[in-house]
Amino acid sequence: MSFKSGLATTVGKSSQWLLKTFFKGGSSLPGKLALKIDPTILSSLAKDYDVIVVTGTNGKTLTTALTVNILKEEFDSVVTNTTGANMLQGIVSTFLQGKKNKHGKNVAVLEIDEASLNKVTEFLTPELFLFTNIFRDQMDRYGEIYTTYQLIVDGAKKAPKAPILMNGDLPIFNSIDTVNPREYYGFSHKDDEEQMAHYNTDGVLCPHCHHILHYKMITYSNLGDYYCPNCDFKRPELNVALTDIKHMTNVSSTFTIDEHDYQIEVGGMYNIYNALAATAVAKHYNISSEKIRKGLAYDEKVFGRQEVIEIGDKKCTLVLVKNPVGLNQVIDTMKLSPYPFSLAALLNANYADGIDVSWIWDSQLEELGELDIPKVISGGERQSDMSLRLKVAGINEENLVETSSLTQVIEEIKSAPTEHVYILATYTAVLGLRKELIQQGFIKEEA
Structure with missing residues (x-):
């Protein structure tokens, strides 16, 4: 390891210790500092x-x-x-x-x-x-x-x-x-079984001749046993x-x-x-x-991947969503629930989420409109966009609560009429909600 690489490693590890010890975080900054000193440090590490x-x-x-x-x-x-x-x-x-x-x-x-x-x-x-x-x-x-x-x-x-x-x-x-x-x-x-993908599906054109693909079996979206x-x-x-x-x-x-x-x-x-x-x-x-x-x-829930969080007496399942196919699969999974549930849908549009929120219109939220969901909370920085989408999808407006405040979202979850609540959120909305839940003592800050 060269002197520059050694210095970069020392600075990176020192900052990592400092951030973890005193700030309970720092997943990217140590790497950023090390790269400033030695842009090729990864080769050594x-x-x-x-x-x-x-x-x-x-x-x-x-x-x-x-x-x-x-x-x-x-x-x-x-x-x-x-x-x-x-x-x-x-x-x-x-x-x-x-x-x-x-x-x-x-x-x-x-x-x-x-x-x-x-x-x-x-x-x-x-x-x-x-x-x-x-x-x-x-x-x-x-x-x-x-x-x-x-x-x-x-x-x-x-x-x-x-x-x-x-x-x-x-x-x-x-x-x-x-x-x-x-x-x-x-x-x-x-x-x-001879079939074709849903009409609102990407990637179903044959890359060789551009005809629409057929399927012998479809799991979801354009996944399955395809042929031209x-x-x-x-x-x-x-x-x-x-x-x-x-x-x-x-x-x-x-x-x-x-x-x-x-x-x-x-x-x-x-x-x-x-x-x-x-x-x-x-x-x-x-x-x-x-x-x-x-x-x-091994039963250890991963960040935002069906994490179960208790908020008051509610069992909340937190799921990260970020694109139409993923959201559709989450909706299909929710429909397998053997119990009634309420729903919170939190939409942000920061760089890490993707600044274009038009993707929510390509998802099959209409399937939620067909369910009897007694309370739906629309939140996040772009809650007005999510609220409009949910209304168009057929969600009963009498059951819809609209708020951009995460504190209010938590209060609305606590007063939900069902024991189970699904929380669907984009990436920065998940981060913001978790931060608020830590401050209110519902979850512990990760070491």
């Missing part, structure tokens, strides 16, 4: 690590957490960015706090922002990439889905020998050739396949992957995909089914 990269639109955080849980059953040392700081400075901070195992294998599982992957792979060489999915998201940052896919393909090709584990059910992941070898995971749990009726484009052979969903609720699921049964303690189809992706990583490393089972069953 990541040396001697076997790096696995997780990227894509939805599911990065939970897929990373499940992958880490499984790999910890196999390896002594697994470093990850648990705070979700997934840009370059956050990745540097992750390695600053990592402790290397001197006598065994050092593994790093990194969630990396799609637009940041190209920057990160300038300085480290992953041995494996995991692509979850690509959906329309934060148009001001990423553009259309094909632009986003090109971003992560360009990032991966800087480590051309590293395989990419891809969601085989997503047509875009089979649309162009890559220099990296590819392996695919996906669903094969239903008999063939006009040319030879079709879903690739799956290396890892989910063959049965035995039970799926709003809080857990049991399923079969390659003849082995597994369970996760989060609900919904989209989270089964996250578990399947993590399992594909484990199988790449020849980890036993028993260790996979233990890793997936």
Whole structure:
């Protein structure tokens, strides 16, 4: 390590200790400081690590957490960015706090922002990439889905020998050739049935001839066993396949992957995909089914991913939402609830959320209008936009409360007529709500 790298490491670790000790935070600032001193510091910090990269639109955080849980059953040392700081400075901070195992294998599982992957792979060489999915998201940052896919393909090709584990059910992941070898995971749990995707679905044009794709099976959105009726484009052979969903609720699921049964303690189809992706990583490393089972069953809710928070006598499920496909999947999961619930929908439009809120009009909020939800709270900095969308979706205006105050949102939750409350919030709205809940003593500040 050079003098500059050593100084950058010392400054970064010192600031990390200071921030954690006195301010209970600081996931990105130490990395930012270290990069100011040595822009190439990541090369030194990541040396001697076997790096696995997780990227894509939805599911990065939970897929990373499940992958880490499984790999910890196999390896002594697994470093990850648990705070979700997934840009370059956050990745540097992750390695600053990592402790290397001197006598065994050092593994790093990194969630990396799609637009940041190209920057990160300038300085480290992953041995494996995991692509979850690509959906329309934060148009001001990423553009259309094909632009986003090109971003992560360009990032991966800087480590051309590293395989990419891809969601085989997503047509875009089979649309162009890559220099990296590819392996695919996906669903094969239903008999063939000729069908087409919903008319309001992105990514259903054949990349070869531009005809509309047909499906033998659809899980959600444009995911499934697709084929083009006009040319030879079709879903690739799956290396890892989910063959049965035995039970799926709003809080857990049991399923079969390659003849082995597994369970996760989060609900919904989209989270089964996250578990399947993590399992594909484990199988790449020849980890036993028993260790996979233990890793997936580990019941620790991840930030904003179906966290259950008690506010007064209410059991509140906090879910991060950020794009139409993700929100639709959350709505489908809510509909599995065996009990009545109230709803809080918090919409912000800061840079980290995406400043364009038009995406809420592409989601299927009308399905909420068909449910008997006794109280709906519209909040956040853009609560007027969310309120209008909910009214158009058919939410009974007599049951709708509108407020931009998070303090008032909490009071309205406490007076909800149901024991269970779902809170759907964009990223900075989640942060703001958690801060307010900490101040009011409903949750503890993380160390």
